[in-house]
Amino acid sequence: MQIRKATGFANSNIAFIKYWGNRDHALRLPVNDSLSMNLDGLHTRTTVAFDPSLTADVVALGGQIQSPESSKRVSDHLDRVRALAGLKTFARVESENNFPTGAGIASSASGFAALTVAAGAAAGLALSERELSILARQGSGSASRSIPSGFVEWKTGSNPDGRDSFAFSVAAPDHWALADCIAIVSSAHKEVGSTGGHALARTSPLQQARIEDAPRRLNLCREALLARDFEKFAEAVEEDSTMMHAIMMTSRPPLYYWLPPTLAVMDAARKWRANGLPACFTIDAGPNVHVLTLAAHASDVASRLRALPGVQNVLVAAPGGGASLINE
């Protein structure tokens, strides 16, 4: 058998309504539906080559060969693809992000989405968008959202095997000219990653109330998004973000991801909006702040952010497309 190779590409995404906590950890079935936007230009590009000469999977991230421990989550994901394809061959995986890893920009989302697309194609599978989303979800929950294009909703579904837990596009990237100005306040690797954090979510006495209120928040946010109503959108997005961090900070042990400059950016975004500039914050499991605005205001917002103490860098992203194969 010859080497079978494919390259996949996927953008990261930022959730407006967040995913925090699983109803099934192994299958990464979330406790609530979520809503996100793909981030154009913040992407992972991954090549998978199934090679009969290999005696184990070899995983390189950013040119660095990973230890077997670090590779395990990728190998486990390749096992899912191999099981679907009836394949026994090990693979060489080369993956590159064009943004810093592990600091609140969802590298696992774009990473597992790109890996899924590449591995599926290299294994000879013809997977639908829905099948790709379900498969990507099992590698990293939020990766399910990096498969479809533009603005994306991910349903938790009701089936225990997860067959109805996938993401789909609710609007194309050109539906609304939003921009995500990502204020980097720390590029340090976080102490507790998302996978560990999801497992702690249920230990917060507030998590059940957050879950029960999630459909209200998601409906509000989706309606605002579809109507391009920034003010309504901003309130839903900030409330949802802070509600997730409330769960994190009241878990046992508590997870405090905010740093002093995180709070300074949050406060600035709220003040700017009160003064008429469309801007709102949302924060993933890390200290960096995504300040959402309209494209027409993106350069103004980015330069204001750069002027804030503690902001090291600002990345700007427009709504992005879905995951795809790259012909080489």
Add this chain to the structure above:
Amino acid sequence: MQIRKATGFANSNIAFIKYWGNRDHALRLPVNDSLSMNLDGLHTRTTVAFDPSLTADVVALGGQIQSPESSKRVSDHLDRVRALAGLKTFARVESENNFPTGAGIASSASGFAALTVAAGAAAGLALSERELSILARQGSGSASRSIPSGFVEWKTGSNPDGRDSFAFSVAAPDHWALADCIAIVSSAHKEVGSTGGHALARTSPLQQARIEDAPRRLNLCREALLARDFEKFAEAVEEDSTMMHAIMMTSRPPLYYWLPPTLAVMDAARKWRANGLPACFTIDAGPNVHVLTLAAHASDVASRLRALPGVQNVLVAAPGGGASLINE
């Protein structure tokens, strides 16, 4: 009729298990029980003189005569005392705090406790500690806790008229040599005060869960306090504080009281404790941080706090006594 005059004294208090939200606003009946410590040396001293020659109440705070609008809450409280005493006479009120007002140190707690003691005595009422606590509560909820001595629990009770909602001492000031090191990061007056905040509490989708979990937190904290178990105490106190701020930040409109240095102090307290120094944070409706420690470590904690960026001043208080009359 001659002038009838008395002077009352009360310490402020810091809640370990917080009061946030009322079951009855007019009567200031809280949604959950709370637990606090009086703060020795952070006090209000108030003189009330019922004077037949006056045609309205005259209120001076820190030597400044207050406008009728600013005096209204004090006049309303004097009305309660006049109703109990069958008195029609207006009063001259002179009140002094020895700490900054309106910045997260509960000036309304010591203020209304001292006012209650002074006005009750000047009106010729012989009120029990329980009656004083019930009366003080109607001026400012947390004032009910500044009446008894030392470590104090305030019950919400069940009677709609509030007759069983009062505070009582659970331990004398010398039970445990705690110290409260108050890191002042801003002395600005807050935009939304506690009274307005309590009214917003029910708009948070998380408030009901916080209320339902409150007995667990209070029992944990009281047990730790009675057993002088600092580690267990610290976890309960920090969890309760952050849970209250989670409600504030998810109210509509949201209330963000934390400033960047607030977060820096919280993080420092947690790191110090992880490294063996007994220290934990708790934060009222404002940006200042109360860092609780043992008396033996108070000067170390205070000097570490002074070295943190954004900390303007540190006040240190031991467990304090209850409200009392001052003989002049």
